[in-house]
Amino acid sequence: MRKSITICLLLLPATLIQLWIMFTGIFSSIEQSLGYIPTAGLTEISRDYYRELLADPTFWRSLLFSLYTALFSSGLSVGLGLGLAGLMAANFPARFSAQQWFKLPIIVPHLVAVFLIMVTLGNAGLVDRLLHFAWGPGVRLPNLTMDPWGLGIILTYIWKSAPYAAFILYTFLRNTDPRLIATARNLGASPWRAFWHVLVPLLKPALGGCFILIFAYNFTAFEVPFLIGPTYPKALPVLAYTYFLNPDSEARAYAMAINSLLLLFSLFPIWFFQRCWQNESKEGS
Amino acid sequence: MKVRIVKGLFALALIASLIFSGGCGGKQESTQGQPPVTGKDWAAIVAQAKGSTVYFYGWGGDQRINRWLDETVAPGLREKYGIKLVRVGMNINEILTKLISEKQAGRESGSIDIVWINGENFYTAKKNDLLHGPFAQDLQAVKQYIDGRDPESQLDFGQPIEGYEAPFGKAQLVMIYDSAKIKEDELPRSAQALMALAQKYPGKITYPAPPDFTGSAFVRNVICDVVGRDKLDNLNPRDKAAVEAAIRPGVEFLAGLKPYLWRKGETYPATLAQLHNMFADGEIILAMDYAPYSAMGKVRDGQFPSTVKTLVFDKGTLGNTHYLAVPFNSPNKAGAMVAINFLLSPEMQASKYAAENWGDLPAIDMHKLSAEEQSLFGKANRGDAAISGEYLQGHRISEPYAALVPVIDEIWLQRVVREGK
Numbered sequence: 001m002r003k004s005i006t007i008c009l010l011l012l013p014a015t016l017i018q019l020w021i022m023f024t025g026i027f028s029s030i031e032q033s034l035g036y037i038p039t040a041g042l043t044e045i046s047r048d049y050y051r052e053l054l055a056d057p058t059f060w061r062s063l064l065f066s067l068y069t070a071l072f073s074s075g076l077s078v079g080l081g082l083g084l085a086g087l088m089a090a091n092f093p094a095r096f097s098a099q100q101w102f103k104l105p106i107i108v109p110h111l112v113a114v115f116l117i118m119v120t121l122g123n124a125g126l127v128d129r130l131l132h133f134a135w136g137p138g139v140r141l142p143n144l145t146m147d148p149w150g151l152g153i154i155l156t157y158i159w160k161s162a163p164y165a166a167f168i169l170y171t172f173l174r175n176t177d178p179r180l181i182a183t184a185r186n187l188g189a190s191p192w193r194a195f196w197h198v199l200v201p202l203l204k205p206a207l208g209g210c211f212i213l214i215f216a217y218n219f220t221a222f223e224v225p226f227l228i229g230p231t232y233p234k235a236l237p238v239l240a241y242t243y244f245l246n247p248d249s250e251a252r253a254y255a256m257a258i259n260s261l262l263l264l265f266s267l268f269p270i271w272f273f274q275r276c277w278q279n280e281s282k283e284g285s
Numbered sequence: 286m287k288v289r290i291v292k293g294l295f296a297l298a299l300i301a302s303l304i305f306s307g308g309c310g311g312k313q314e315s316t317q318g319q320p321p322v323t324g325k326d327w328a329a330i331v332a333q334a335k336g337s338t339v340y341f342y343g344w345g346g347d348q349r350i351n352r353w354l355d356e357t358v359a360p361g362l363r364e365k366y367g368i369k370l371v372r373v374g375m376n377i378n379e380i381l382t383k384l385i386s387e388k389q390a391g392r393e394s395g396s397i398d399i400v401w402i403n404g405e406n407f408y409t410a411k412k413n414d415l416l417h418g419p420f421a422q423d424l425q426a427v428k429q430y431i432d433g434r435d436p437e438s439q440l441d442f443g444q445p446i447e448g449y450e451a452p453f454g455k456a457q458l459v460m461i462y463d464s465a466k467i468k469e470d471e472l473p474r475s476a477q478a479l480m481a482l483a484q485k486y487p488g489k490i491t492y493p494a495p496p497d498f499t500g501s502a503f504v505r506n507v508i509c510d511v512v513g514r515d516k517l518d519n520l521n522p523r524d525k526a527a528v529e530a531a532i533r534p535g536v537e538f539l540a541g542l543k544p545y546l547w548r549k550g551e552t553y554p555a556t557l558a559q560l561h562n563m564f565a566d567g568e569i570i571l572a573m574d575y576a577p578y579s580a581m582g583k584v585r586d587g588q589f590p591s592t593v594k595t596l597v598f599d600k601g602t603l604g605n606t607h608y609l610a611v612p613f614n615s616p617n618k619a620g621a622m623v624a625i626n627f628l629l630s631p632e633m634q635a636s637k638y639a640a641e642n643w644g645d646l647p648a649i650d651m652h653k654l655s656a657e658e659q660s661l662f663g664k665a666n667r668g669d670a671a672i673s674g675e676y677l678q679g680h681r682i683s684e685p686y687a688a689l690v691p692v693i694d695e696i697w698l699q700r701v702v703r704e705g706k
Contacts, residue, residue: 124568
């Protein structure tokens with residue numbers, strides 16, 4: 001008990017600073033989203049900005065587009081990451097070389113990732129030129145970047161986050177008792193069955209956590225959809241940016257309202273998984 | 286128990302954050318004991334500025350411009366006035382956000398002495414009282430070299446300047462093309478010629494999507510070419526319907542152009558850099574830039590082929606002036622004024638005009654210079670891609686009112702991207 005208090009006290013200063021920075025930011029954006037921007041001469045608190053935003057079909061198109069790209073990219077990343085982690089844990093191929101490879105996309109910044117995807121999969125990109133070279137003119141790669149389906153965004157995010165998920169899940173896999181798998185195998189389960197029915201259930205909390213982390217980023221980050229997304233519909237963070245750039249000070253309130261809604265929507269998966277875990281632990285006991 | 290401790294800490298942090306954020310709203314220090322600079326004799330301002338440090342904040346996205354400021358301007362300023370110039374590269378939106386938060390926090394002594402600014406950002410800064418002034422009329426160089434009758438000395442994107450910024454340089458939109466690919470008689474010297482070119486080479490033309498600075502200017506320029514620049518005067522930006530009615534033929538023209546554009550105009554590159562990459566790759570045959578001599582620099586660097594040239598519309602292209610301003614809370618206003626004055630001297634303006642340094646059009650009036658000073662500009666070589674400064678000046682139309690810019694961008698998105706077939 002005493003030990004845990006000491007730990008809490010030791011963590012207190014850093015936590016306070018972090019929370020302070022975080023909450024002042026959140027507080028100020030919520031304040032501005034309600035139209036309180038004294039430097040711009042706006043002091044009247046009002047919910048009109050939210051109301052108008054929610055009545056605007058462009059906002060809903062953007063919201064759906066952002067939700068769709070974020071859900072797909074995070075879901076596929078976690079799935080792929082799980083597969084990769086499984087391969088790494090099974091020591092396939094040689095573990096060392098594999099680990100080094102997976103680190104690369106994690107270190108590379110998102111901006112560079114966008115550039116790499118553009119250079120390889122974009123129009124007049126590497127793959128497009130190879131196709132052209134191999135099969136002559138007329139053979140072209142379909143539009144994978146700046147496309148209305150957001151494929152470029154999803155591809156970039158998968159390239160970035162699948163290895164990240166693999167790393168988190170791999171750590172969990174390494175810490176599970178290998179005897180569980182051995183027992184399952186001994187009882188006649190195929191490697192696939194042992195993986196799916198023994199390991200995956202054990203990994204559920206890690207999978208959920210991983211998904212939340214990746215989703216929160218992919219849903220709210222601006223640079224990837226800005227550079228590789230379509231002109232319309234814009235992803236929600238890009239829409240906020242467009243409002244933010246507008247010199248009219250009232251537009252800033254809309255930008256902040258979008259940011260506050262982004263925050264709210266990012267909390268949703270946390271709530272969702274929390275509920276799932278609670279139910280599960282109830283069932284377990 | 287542990288949970289309760291964590292919860293308690295959480296609540297404590299929350300309360301602390303509220304107190305802190307409230308506490309920061311109060312005034313910190315009122316003034317820094319800085320002597321006033323307005324209405325003071327110039328020699329006294331120069332004496333006051335000696336030995337000080339000036340912080341220059343502005344866009345840092347072009348290595349050549351940065352190098353020019355660091356390696357030509359800064360040493361010159363130190364030698365001549367004993368002022369140390371520190372350049373900080375920062376996007377103008379971030380600079381304004383910083384100034385707004387400093388204003389909110391009541392910080393009377395800030396960290397920025399000079400800010401490189403124009404257009405809607407000047408409008409925002411001036412409207413929110415973020416700038417010191419009026420100061421421009423006190424500068425020697427402004428009195429001596431700036432043409433006060435030039436509309437761009439009075440209005441910045443339609444916004445009255447009133448001495449709150451001093452002109453630094455001029456830019457003008459130019460189209461960039463490869464003379465090896467487009468024949469002389471196909472050149473898009475008007476909106477109609479642009480349409481003919483796009484129909485001849487479908488999928489080979491595009492422009493950056495507004496609100497990209499250059500893409501937005503291109504859209505306005507095409508609209509002006511179709512409807513006439515004067516139709517954009519005296520419009521109330523709050524009255525979207527009136528704006529739309531005034532520019533309708535121009536917007537309809539852009540919607541008509543859409544099916545012949547790259548990707549049938551369904552999507553557009555988001556930035557100018559992407560557009561230039563596509564142009565360098567040969568994916569498109571026309572590019573544009575608001576810096577008239579940047580294509581020339583890219584030919585020199587080998588990014589563009591040597592056959593690349595630039596052109597402007599016969600009816601003219603949009604031009605704007607970029608300016609230097611002093612923030613309301615600059616800790617060194619005297620130093621800032623001396624530095625701005627130095628940047629407006631014929632030596633620095635000629636050095637800035639040289640293509641190997643920057644290639645930016647001078648803000649000062651050539652007719653006000655002595656023969657010797659004029660010869661400084663004659664030496665600046667601009668290369669084949671460049672159009673002469675006089676020709677640009679003769680084909681220059683002024684930017685409309687800044688507050689119209691986002692309205693036109695919005696109309697473009699709605700009528701061209703969403704509803705255009």
